[in-house]
Amino acid sequence: MTAYLVRRLFYGLLVLAGVNVLTFALFFFVNSPDDMARAQLGAKRVTPEAVDKWKRERGYDKPLFLNEKKSGIERVTDTVFYTKSVQLFAFEFGASDQGRNIGYDIRTRMWPSLAVQLPAFVIGLLVYISFALLLAMFRATAFDVAGVVACVLLMSISSLFYIIGGQYVFGKLWSLVPISGYDGGFEAVKFLALPVLIGVASGIGSSTRWYRSIFIEEIGKDYVRTARAKGLGELRVLFGHVLQNAMIPILTGVVVVIPLLFMGALITESFFGIPGLGSYTIDAISQQDFAIVRAMVFLGSVLYVIGLILTDISYTLVDPRVRFS
Amino acid sequence: MPLLPFRIEVLWSDALVWLLVAGIAVYAAYAARRPHLRAPWSRVARNGSAMAAATVLAVFVLIGLLDSIHYRPLLPAQGGKAAYSTELRSALDLVLSPLRAQREKTYSAPFATRLYAKETVKRADGGEAREFPRLRHGGKHLQDPDDSAGDIALRAFRGAVAAALLWFAAALLLAAALARHRDGGIEDTWRAVWSGRTAVPWRAILATLGVLALVAGPVVALAPHYHVLGTDKVGQDVLYQALKSIRTGLVIGTLATLVTLPFALVLGVMAGYFKGWVDDVIQYVYTTLSSIPGVLLIAAAVLMMQVYIENHPELFPSTEVRADVRLIALCVILGLTSWTGLCRLLRGEALKLRELEYIQAARAFGVSHWRIMMRHITPNLMHIVMIALVMDFSGLVLAEAVLSYVGVGVDPSMISFGTMINSARLEMAREPMVWWSLAAAFLFMLLLVLAANLFADAVRDAFDPRVAMAGGGA
Numbered sequence: 116m117t118a119y120l121v122r123r124l125f126y127g128l129l130v131l132a133g134v135n136v137l138t139f140a141l142f143f144f145v146n147s148p149d150d151m152a153r154a155q156l157g158a159k160r161v162t163p164e165a166v167d168k169w170k171r172e173r174g175y176d177k178p179l180f181l182n183e184k185k186s187g188i189e190r191v192t193d194t195v196f197y198t199k200s201v202q203l204f205a206f207e208f209g210a211s212d213q214g215r216n217i218g219y220d221i222r223t224r225m226w227p228s229l230a231v232q233l234p235a236f237v238i239g240l241l242v243y244i245s246f247a248l249l250l251a252m253f254r255a256t257a258f259d260v261a262g263v264v265a266c267v268l269l270m271s272i273s274s275l276f277y278i279i280g281g282q283y284v285f286g287k288l289w290s291l292v293p294i295s296g297y298d299g300g301f302e303a304v305k306f307l308a309l310p311v312l313i314g315v316a317s318g319i320g321s322s323t324r325w326y327r328s329i330f331i332e333e334i335g336k337d338y339v340r341t342a343r344a345k346g347l348g349e350l351r352v353l354f355g356h357v358l359q360n361a362m363i364p365i366l367t368g369v370v371v372v373i374p375l376l377f378m379g380a381l382i383t384e385s386f387f388g389i390p391g392l393g394s395y396t397i398d399a400i401s402q403q404d405f406a407i408v409r410a411m412v413f414l415g416s417v418l419y420v421i422g423l424i425l426t427d428i429s430y431t432l433v434d435p436r437v438r439f440s
Numbered sequence: 441m442p443l444l445p446f447r448i449e450v451l452w453s454d455a456l457v458w459l460l461v462a463g464i465a466v467y468a469a470y471a472a473r474r475p476h477l478r479a480p481w482s483r484v485a486r487n488g489s490a491m492a493a494a495t496v497l498a499v500f501v502l503i504g505l506l507d508s509i510h511y512r513p514l515l516p517a518q519g520g521k522a523a524y525s526t527e528l529r530s531a532l533d534l535v536l537s538p539l540r541a542q543r544e545k546t547y548s549a550p551f552a553t554r555l556y557a558k559e560t561v562k563r564a565d566g567g568e569a570r571e572f573p574r575l576r577h578g579g580k581h582l583q584d585p586d587d588s589a590g591d592i593a594l595r596a597f598r599g600a601v602a603a604a605l606l607w608f609a610a611a612l613l614l615a616a617a618l619a620r621h622r623d624g625g626i627e628d629t630w631r632a633v634w635s636g637r638t639a640v641p642w643r644a645i646l647a648t649l650g651v652l653a654l655v656a657g658p659v660v661a662l663a664p665h666y667h668v669l670g671t672d673k674v675g676q677d678v679l680y681q682a683l684k685s686i687r688t689g690l691v692i693g694t695l696a697t698l699v700t701l702p703f704a705l706v707l708g709v710m711a712g713y714f715k716g717w718v719d720d721v722i723q724y725v726y727t728t729l730s731s732i733p734g735v736l737l738i739a740a741a742v743l744m745m746q747v748y749i750e751n752h753p754e755l756f757p758s759t760e761v762r763a764d765v766r767l768i769a770l771c772v773i774l775g776l777t778s779w780t781g782l783c784r785l786l787r788g789e790a791l792k793l794r795e796l797e798y799i800q801a802a803r804a805f806g807v808s809h810w811r812i813m814m815r816h817i818t819p820n821l822m823h824i825v826m827i828a829l830v831m832d833f834s835g836l837v838l839a840e841a842v843l844s845y846v847g848v849g850v851d852p853s854m855i856s857f858g859t860m861i862n863s864a865r866l867e868m869a870r871e872p873m874v875w876w877s878l879a880a881a882f883l884f885m886l887l888l889v890l891a892a893n894l895f896a897d898a899v900r901d902a903f904d905p906r907v908a909m910a911g912g913g914a
Contacts, residue, residue: 126727133728138740145744146751154747267897270839271834271890273841275861277866287873381735396634398885400739401847403747415733423731 123427127420134416135260138409139200148175148225155212155403172408173212174198201408208232208410213402227297228379228391231307236376239322240369242315247326252353254331263327269320278386285309292296295388310387314380329364333357362433370429371422380416404422446511448526451764453691457508483902487563488644492897495648496891500686507532507687528760536680538664542577544675550876551666553579553588559770576669592666597657603657614642625791670876673863679688681855682880688856691887692771692840693833704782705825709813712790722787727781734777735846741773742848763851770850775834782828785823793817823903829901834892857881
């Protein structure tokens with residue numbers, strides 16, 4: 116099993132290398148640093164001096180892959196590719212195009228993101244699975260049909276409207292919570308309540324339906340018929356057999372997103388003014404700060420790769436059939 | 441003088457949309473003659489909720505197609521030389537010309553006759569007063585602008601009656617047409633339709649059409665005289681914006697999935713069929729791509745496209761062309777970043793198929809790899825492709841709104857659900873709230889996405905062999 120995990124780890128590193136090359140190509144081949152400088156400086160008639168200054172300050176004036184002017188190891192290290200891409204592997208994110216330290220920003224901003232995402236994730240999981248089990252229990256009845264119709268209706272509403280509606284009803288109409296903002300410590304609860312609630316609510320439709328379809332598929336299998344033939348009650352069948360066996364498809368979808376909780380939710384954070392990584396990314400996009408976007412792309416894939424490896428580990432925990440060779 | 445008072449202008453997205461329509465027509469003709477394709481589609485056609493959803497979708501598609509015929513109107517001749525307007529219009533604009541032309545100064549509520557904000561107005565006696573000024577167009581035929589309820593009710597009633605009559609005539613025509621097929625009387629057929637005894641659920645379709653007619657009738661009657669859904673910040677009619685947004689949503693929902701198809705199909709089939717190193721490479725490529733969180737990858741790609749467009753203004757002669765190219769680029773980017781899921785599905789299925797006996801036999805006969813993949817594997821994967829096509833549509837329409845909010849969606853000058861929500865969002869804090877833009881975008885999006893979801897479910901049930909075998913499909 117260790118050998119398998121080591122192999123997965125190396126594969127993960129290979130994937131990250133691919134992501135790195137891809138983002139590098141996207142950011143430096145589609146447009147040259149000159150183009151980016153001109154787009155950032157705004158006006159059409161920027162002087163060549165201003166462009167050169169912008170590039171020098173941010174280290175984009177180096178050659179892309181090979182620095183002919185330097186000797187020894189610096190021929191490779193004193194290049195855009197090394198300083199901007201390879202160093203991401205050491206989590207050296209460098210400075211943003213505005214001159215801020217990206218690594219520091221990420222370290223401070225990931226906690227508010229997690230404070231919204233983790234409760235939303237845990238509560239959401241419990242709510243969705245309970246609803247789905249309930250629908251599965253009453254499958255093929257009017258209750259089930261109504262539940263599925265409600266799910267389709269809920270998943271047809273844009274996530275933007277969940278946020279707008281929630282802010283309007285809870286924040287403005289009933290004044291239960293502040294509309295936006297954030298505070299450290301215990302005060303954070305009143306700012307977090309609504310984003311968490313909305314995070315859970317906006318996923319109810321699609322997630323409940325997804326879990327329900329997993330349960331329904333399990334219920335159709337032979338071992339369930341055997342369990343019934345032995346005279347087990349509906350509840351024992353659902354909780355003792357179906358839920359356990361549905362863990363594999365559930366884990367496949369769930370474990371992989373756990374590390375990504377650090378990244379935050381783009382839209383929610385920006386609507387609620389939560390100083391997390393999601394709003395950080397949105398701000399970077401609107402300010403066209405390419406360094407931050409590059410860093411976030413890399414961070415996102417690192418977390419995803421970690422999620423994949425965690426998924427592999429979780430299989431061994433719930434399914435004795437999964438044997439690694 | 442030129443012959444026509446306008447010049448047809450084909451935008452890139454128009455060309456693609458009409459190409460898509462032609463493609464669907466060819467597919468329909470092809471599928472109609474093949475029992476294995478006709479069977480699932482006729483299962484869809486017998487499904488009541490699916491046909492009701494399809495009716496709504498058809499109305500949306502009709503509006504979208506009308507909005508995909510662009511032209512430049514001829515300007516009044518100056519010096520004998522024909523000149524065309526720089527403003528690009530569509531056939532939908534022509535239909536909605538009162539809505540498009542009747543601009544107010546700024547916000548006004550639905551059915552309002554006065555502006556939403558107080559202004560300093562000169563009185564007739566020379567003095568000045570702060571009051572809500574009258575609208576330029578909304579309710580300008582009224583003697584007393586504050587007594588509009590009766591007029592609105594009367595017009596709405598007339599519209600509803602006209603729509604109901606039209607609907608009734610259409611229903612009768614349908615019954616007559618059906619009667620000729622069934623060798624029965626019209627009265628008999630009429631009863632069969634309304635008791636749900638026809639194979640195709642005409643009752644559901646007619647009921648949907650009836651509801652649509654009862655809503656559309658009063659709106660059509662009122663729209664030339666009032667702003668039924670109010671006006672936005674620059675005084676543009678919100679109903680007009682909502683109707684124009686439909687095309688943007690439809691284009692993104694369909695073209696982006698079409699972009700995914702070649703990648704997913706070619707790479708998925710190749711990976712599953714060849715196995716070995718080909719499979720390894722393709723798996724690596726899609727794992728790498730899907731490891732980047734979707735929004736971030738799209739944002740990075742769109743940012744780079746924006747920089748490219750800003751630095752090459754000479755390639756885009758007008759704002760409409762630029763917005764159109766951005767729309768297509770967005771579709772391509774959405775497609776390039778989202779083919780991985782379908783590719784994984786197709787690879788898994790191709791892996792299973794290649795071990796089946798008929799493929800083994802084909803290989804033993806010496807059929808080439810290319811031919812096996814084309815003739816024996818791909819056709820047996822098409823149900824998965826069809827399901828993916830319809831299932832992805834609604835997700836893409838929703839994604840457009842979110843992406844436009846993040847600032848990596850369509851061009852800000854292009855009317856879409858995303859840009860509507862985005863500009864309305866800024867007025868949330870206003871007291872009293874400007875709610876109608878949001879409400880309009882919400883209603884239209886909900887209707888479109890809900891109809892697409894219901895239709896997609898029926899298509900999935902009809903095409904998925906697992907569901908079809910289990911006797912489902914209803």
